[in-house]
Amino acid sequence: VDNPPVRRVAIFGGTHGNELSGVFLVKHWQENGAEIQRTGMEVKPFLTNPRAVKKCTRYIDCDLNRVFDPDNLGRTVVEDIPYEVRRAQEINHIFGPKGSDDAYDLIFDLHNTTSNMGGTLILENSRDDFTIQMFHYIKNALAPERCPVLLIEHPSLKYATTRSVAKHPVGKYEK
Numbered sequence: 001v002d003n004p005p006v007r008r009v010a011i012f013g014g015t016h017g018n019e020l021s022g023v024f025l026v027k028h029w030q031e032n033g034a035e036i037q038r039t040g041m042e043v044k045p046f047l048t049n050p051r052a053v054k055k056c057t058r059y060i061d062c063d064l065n066r067v068f069d070p071d072n073l074g075r076t077v078v079e080d081i082p083y084e085v086r087r088a089q090e091i092n093h094i095f096g097p098k099g100s101d102d103a104y105d106l107i108f109d110l111h112n113t114t115s116n117m118g119g120t121l122i123l124e125n126s127r128d129d130f131t132i133q134m135f136h137y138i139k140n141a142l143a144p145e146r147c148p149v150l151l152i153e154h155p156s157l158k159y160a161t162t163r164s165v166a167k168h169p170v171g172k173y174e175k
Contacts, residue, residue, distance in 0.1 A: 003130050006105040006168075009043045010095055011036065013110045015065050015162050017052025021174050022110030048091060048109075048162055051083060059084055065109075068098060069160040088162075096165045107166035113173045121149045122171030124159050131168045 011029065013022025029036050029045035036043045047053060049064050061082035067073075072085045073092050095104045113120075119142075121135050139147045163169035 005040075006130075007041055008104045009041060009106045009108070010104050010166070011043065011045045011108045011110065012048045012162055013045070014050065014053040015048045015109055016058045016063075016111065017049050017054070017060075018056050018058050019110075019112035020056075021112050023047065023053050025110060046091075046095075049084065049087060061085075064088060065161050067160060068092065068162060068164050072160070073098065091162060092165055098165045104166045106168045106170065107163040108170045108172055109161065109163040111171065111173045115173075117148065117173065119145070119147050120173045121147060122173065123149055123151045124153060124161075124164070124169055124171075126151055126153055128168060131170060134168075134170075 011022075011026060013024075013026030015022070017023075026045040026047050030047075033043065033045060036045065049059065052059050052064070062084045064084040064087060067082075067085050067088045068091075072088055075081060075085060075089070077086060077089065092098055095107065097103060121138065123131060123135065125131070135149050139149070159169070161169065161171070163171055
């Protein structure tokens with residue numbers, strides 16, 4: 001498959017303010033990003049929901065990982081708009097716009113889970129050859145450790161996750 005090179009990558013942590021692994025990694029890389037930088041590529045660690053992180057709660061007004069749909073991204077900003085909707089609009093402005101050629105190439109959205117699933121990669125599109133090949137590389141690099149890939153795909157579902165802003169969205173869950 002002949003795809004353009006990946007030039008802009010974002011690593012999100014804190015989409016849910018009480019999932020601290022991604023928060024700690026993002027803060028670490030914001031202070032010392034040398035280990036994630038690569039020649040010819042921009043890698044940006046980003047704290048997605050800082051107010052929820054500060055309160056160590058999942059969210060302030062609504063789940064940030066569910067509001068990246070056209071209705072919320074297009075809402076008029078008024079004083080009483082939910083914090084996470086406003087934050088989604090800011091994230092879409094910085095890393096998108098969603099669905100455009102200008103959107104970031106890749107977003108890794110780091111989460112925690114209480115499920116006993118270990119490190120798991122989330123794939124939203126079984127036709128995204130780039131992401132499938134990247135997952136294959138990651139799984140081989142981690143072997144013999146398990147790294148399941150969960151495909152969350154439905155023909156009529158339009159994803160409203162933080163990572164859906166990118167051309168290639170990747171969710172990473174860790175117990």
